[in-house]
Amino acid sequence: MNSSNPSTGFSGRGVASGWQLAMKIKYFAYLRDTTHTAAEHYSQPAATIGDLLEVLCQRYGPGFSRWIRTPEGGISTIAIILINGKDIRDGAWVDTPLSPEDEICIFPPVAGG
Amino acid sequence: MNAWTGTILRVNLTNGTIKKEPLDVKAARAFIGARGLAAKMLFDEVDPNIDALSPENKLFFAAGPLTGTFAPNVGRYDVVCKSPLTGAIAASNSGGSFGPELKYAGYDMIIFEGKAPAPVYLWIHNDQVELRDASALWGKEVPETTDLLRAETDEDAKVACIGPAGEKLSFIASVMNEMGRAAGRSGVGAVMGSKNLKAIAVVGTGGVSVADKDAFAAAAKDAAAKIKAHPVGGTGLKAYGTDVLVNILNSVGSLPTRNFQDGYFPTADKTGGEALAANNLLRPRGCHSCIIECGRATKVTNPKFAGEGEGPEYESAWGFGADCGIDNLDAIIKANFLCNDLGLDTISTATTIACAMDLYEAGIITLKDTGGIPLNFGNAEVMVELVKMMGNREGFGDKMADGSWRLADAYGHPEYSMSCKKQEMPAYDPRGVQGIGLHYATSNRGGCHVRGYTIAVEVLGNPVKMDQHTTEGKPDLVITFQNLTAALDSTGACLFATFGIGGDELAALLSGATGIPYSTADFMKAGERIWNLERMWNLAAGLSSNDDVLPERLLHEPIKTGPSKGEVSHLNEMLPVYYDLRGWDANGVPSAERLETLGLA
């Protein structure tokens, strides 16, 4: 599937049509259990990473949002969310603005050593 | 006694005598146990200038006061000696059940002195302790040694042993216990081999008493609840193991690639914890009293690399993977199994192979040197073959068996060795994560991550987040982690318990178990005391601030691709601040006042 679903803005591999550029979203660890994909493109404009996370939590439901949200409904500070490799916790957090060419990586709280 | 058993076994291998000695309670209180107490005894008993592989070196197997208690994640012990790899103090930490079993047999520590005239093993069954002939075991790999010893002693015996690598005095040989658990770093296996000591088998049927049952039970319950409630300690490590870090470090551009030529490996996902869980994981596995279970029981069915065993941890998956330019997970797992069987440290083995590949591609070593083996990055079959050759010191593997620094130095290019104090660095690129570089450079046992795991804060954001690329605040962060870990290791607790608990909880556990009231400040101060003692021993062994360095590549060659492109390490900005905050002079020597404060004067 190489073209986007016009109603959702998501597409599988490749760049979604209808927009010149589509941001790439990569999922890791538990998140893949609900997204059933390691990466996809999203072509709808989302002004901030907070907006995008809201869309993703809606789209994938509790199996996704439980790793990303706090019980109070905010975004977890121990989930790792990167925009072009930069951690949003080092910047404007959920207000970090997005551009269509961005690459987003989303990790649930995991760690190692 | 409570928590500590109060008894140390001293085994003189030269003349075969075995003595039981009382624990020095005052020293135990100040240095806690395991790593700290063994370091104190090494400091008091071993001349830092000896040859590490001479009979004058001593080898300590030391459990902590919490080891073997019913607190969560406290099943660990340390192997301490002078390291042949670094010339510094070695303290290699391992899990499994060997440490607890030693306590149940009635001992806090075993000290081996001298050198046996012929191969021996030590058999401990509670009070009965004897040296036995091990000539039939010499030459055997770790699994067979373990099986034969269990058959000869007790099927429930916990066995710590060396494989062929330790016998052949490889500077990167490990001590393995229960087949798959390693006291891996700094060549402690070679010291065991140099003493003709093949193994220790132990069965203990006693217990570990605690001073204040109620307080200890409450502290243990509190610690367990906090670890379980934490998303990482409670679920994450069990599901994916530590190898889940491959994708995280790669995504922030700090996954060292092709011998630290780069910090980004495009196909890293094929080697991460997600791929491991999907394709090779049989079940998670935990050490004694572990409620996290980060261990991996794994299997490879691909006939080329078939096998079953334990691992890989993140460091091993990275080392045999991205660092060698390899994304074949089956080959990576096989290399890990071989290291376990041969008794080799996976980090140093893998990074020595990466170094050899780098030297080969640079034309510094040729097919003539390697015996016709092409050592290009990305060659998975060759990588697996090299592990076997290193463990057995065969062919070119003999040159590689003493680690990357000796290999690169032999060809006139030590700068190709990605090591600190001649010990190979692990899986976090100091150009992309500033604080960990400062830790590598200052770590008392050379290139190592687990003595100051700033990655928790700089990358994972646990318990707080600091920007990985800034230097500000990093010296303080490194010192806090180094002190905390020195104290934690000395209790017998697992570092991963800190994904849930910290100094407060550990101090409460220690107080309840020993009956000595440790405040959090006392606990941290004990860590600082241990760190400074290790430093003093290293300085006496001839190390200096000239050894608190990183390879030139990391200071001058920026990361080429990925999110950390353009970054170099700013170690030299951070180091003077670190010395100052430690109370050390500009040459990294602890001041008399600081030593006085720590009770080390």
Ligand code: SF4
């Ligand atoms: S978390 Fe891992 S290393 Fe720590 S005790 Fe458990 S299994 Fe062992």
